[in-house]
Amino acid sequence: MTQFSNAAEVSNAKKPEGVQIQTILNTIDFTNYIKTETKINISFFINSQNEVIVVTTNNKELDNVVKSTLNYKKIAVNELEYNKVYTVPVHIK
DSSP: OOSSTTOEEETTTTSHHHHHHHHHHTTSOGGGTOSSOEEEEEEEEEOTTSBEEEEEESOHHHHHHHHHHHTTOBOOOSSOOBTOOEEEEEEEO
């Protein structure tokens, strides 16, 4: 997590779903989109096929890239309820 380009840190990463979301977000090269550390909130839900659906973020510059990266990615769901909106804070270093 020392490289800027692969440093999406999900605050709830201790939970299995958080780890999976963090892994997916780490595929984004954030240096193309931001120049300094930033924090964003990602609101999402899990559909019945265990796919992440991003509802919104609080960062207009990163909204499209986060949605295109996370949307319809399957994750293993342990503690999350289907079709319930969750918000996860993400720190990008």
